[in-house]
Amino acid sequence: MPFDYLNGLVGGLLIGLAGAIMLLGVGRIAGVSGLTARAVGLSDSGPPRAMSALFLGGIIAGAALVEFAISPIEARFPPSLMLLIAGGLVTGFGTRLGSGCTSGHGVCGMSRLSPRSLAATATFIASGIATVALSNHLGWGW
Amino acid sequence: MTPRSIIAAIAGIVFGVGLAVSGMMDPAKVRGFLDIFGSWDPTLIFVMGGATLVMGIAWLVQRRFDRPLADSRFHLPNTSGIDRRLLGGSALFGIGWGLAGLCPGPALASLATRPLQAAIFVAAMIAGMAVFRFTLEPRD
Numbered sequence: 001m002p003f004d005y006l007n008g009l010v011g012g013l014l015i016g017l018a019g020a021i022m023l024l025g026v027g028r029i030a031g032v033s034g035l036t037a038r039a040v041g042l043s044d045s046g047p048p049r050a051m052s053a054l055f056l057g058g059i060i061a062g063a064a065l066v067e068f069a070i071s072p073i074e075a076r077f078p079p080s081l082m083l084l085i086a087g088g089l090v091t092g093f094g095t096r097l098g099s100g101c102t103s104g105h106g107v108c109g110m111s112r113l114s115p116r117s118l119a120a121t122a123t124f125i126a127s128g129i130a131t132v133a134l135s136n137h138l139g140w141g142w
Numbered sequence: 143m144t145p146r147s148i149i150a151a152i153a154g155i156v157f158g159v160g161l162a163v164s165g166m167m168d169p170a171k172v173r174g175f176l177d178i179f180g181s182w183d184p185t186l187i188f189v190m191g192g193a194t195l196v197m198g199i200a201w202l203v204q205r206r207f208d209r210p211l212a213d214s215r216f217h218l219p220n221t222s223g224i225d226r227r228l229l230g231g232s233a234l235f236g237i238g239w240g241l242a243g244l245c246p247g248p249a250l251a252s253l254a255t256r257p258l259q260a261a262i263f264v265a266a267m268i269a270g271m272a273v274f275r276f277t278l279e280p281r282d
Contacts (some may be wrong), residue, residue, distance in 0.1 A: 002223070004171075005184070005185055005188045006188075007163055007164060007165055007185075008164050008165055008166075008186065008188035008189040008192070009188040009189070009191065009192045010163055010164075010192065011160045011163035011165065011166065011189055011192070012160065012188060012191060012192025012193040012194075012195075012196075013160070013163020013193070013195070013209075014156055014157070014159055014163060014164075014192075015156075015161065015189065015191040015192070015193040015194055016195060016200070017156050018154070018159070018160060018196065019157075019196070019197045019200065020196055020197060020199070020203075021152060021156060022149075022150065022153045023151060023197075023200050023201070023204055023216075024200060024203060024204060024207070024210055025146075025149040025153065025210055025211045025212055026146045026149050026201075026212050027209065027210035027215060027217050027218075028151060028212055028217055028261055029219060030153060030157065031252065032245075032246040032247040033246045033271075034272070036246055036250070036267070037271045040268055040271070041274045042268070042271045042272055046195075047146070047217070048146075048147075050147055051144075051150045052154065054143075054148075054151040055151065055157075057151065057152020057154060058147060058150070058153065058155040058156075059155075059158035059161070059196065059247065059250050059251050060251060060253050061154070061155050061158060061235075062154065062155040062156065062157060062158020062159040062160075062161070062162065062251070063159070063161060063162045063167065063194040063251035063252070063254040064158075064254035064255070064273060065158070065162075066163060066175045067162065067254060067255045072255075073160070073167050073168070073255050074165075074168050074171075075167050075168045075169065075255060075256055076168055076169060076170035076244050076252065077169050077243075077256060077259045078169060078171075078173075078243065078259075079198065079202035080145075081262065083241050083242050084242055084259060084262045084263045085262060085263075086238070086241055086242075086266075087238040087241040087242025087244060087263060088238065088241075088242065088244075088262070088266025088267040088269070088270060089238070089266045089270040089273075090235070090237050090238035090240065090241070090270060091238030091242070091245065091249075091266075091267050091270060092222050092238075092266065092268060092269060092270025092271040092272075092273075092274070093187060093231075093234060093270035093271065093273055093274045094232065094233070094235030094237070094238060094270075095231065095235050095271075096231065096274040096275070097230060097231030097234065097274055098227065098228050098229070098230070098231025098232040098233075098234070098235055099219065099228060099231065101235060101245050101246050101247070102239075102245040103245075103247050104158075105232070106190060107190070107194060107197055108197055109221070110194055110221075111193075111194040111197035111198040111200075111201055111220075112201050112219035112221065114219075114222075115221060116219075116220065116222060116224055116228055116258060119224045119228060119229065119232075120228055120229070120231075120232040121232075123228075123232035124232040124233070124235045124236035124239060125176070126234040126236065127234075127235070127236025127237055128236040128239040128240040129176050129178055129236075130236075130240070131236060131239070131240025132173055132176040132177050133177070133179050133180075133195065133209040135175070135240065135241065142173075
């Protein structure tokens with residue numbers, strides 16, 4: 001477990017570095033939900049579409065680099081198709097309505113001490129905790 | 143490719159490596175962080191701590207700059223104005239996060255490692271974004 005914490009810290013430092021490169025390099029927030037909407041043509045604001053798509057492509061390439069060149073990544077996915085689909089739908093809708101997700105609000109906004117991002121992050125963490133607790137209680141946790 | 147695009151691609155790669163190293167690409171582990179009444183896994187606190195530390199320094203540096211390296215100005219969102227949209231949207235996102243253990247970054251990164259399951263989640267996520275676009279998105 002402590003080794004997990006160290007990996008978490010190192011991974012977090014890199015995620016922060018990526019956000020710093022975006023902010024100081026191109027003056028943008030490294031928010032994955034907003035950049036995704038932008039890349040697929042579902043948002044009117046944000047960086048040019050090609051730039052957004054390259055950021056997202058970089059994320060996939062970076063994960064592939066670790067998986068195939070360093071060591072396989074442990075990943076236990078939800079056991080049912082319904083959880084993936086329902087989870088994806090509300091995540092997509094909710095992050096657009098709430099103007100951000102874990103990266104934009106949780107990392108970039110919280111470190112900026114943005115009141116909006118602090119409120120958003122507290123809300124999605126509380127909601128996530130409630131969802132996990134409720135689903136476990138109802139017997140469809142995993 | 144423009145210098146801006148190259149910078150964005152590099153940032154994306156660093157982001158993806160960070161996600162892969164952090165453990166956040168394991169949905170069960172993320173769910174474990176949210177499971178505070180069960181067998182709680184605090185790893186995500188270290189991820190958030192490391193990320194906000196570096197990003198916090200970046201914000202301090204940003205104050206001293208008139209513009210970013212490769213653009214004429216900073217493009218930054220508002221920090222004030224907590225409204226129902228922000229809170230309602232975040233609450234919905236939290237439900238999705240808790241159900242599947244995935245948020246947008248790790249879901250995209252997982253296209254490299256668990257292509258089928260990740261593609262299903264990402265397709266549903268984009269569908270959810272499209273629903274928002276054609277229903278509740280403010281129009282000028």
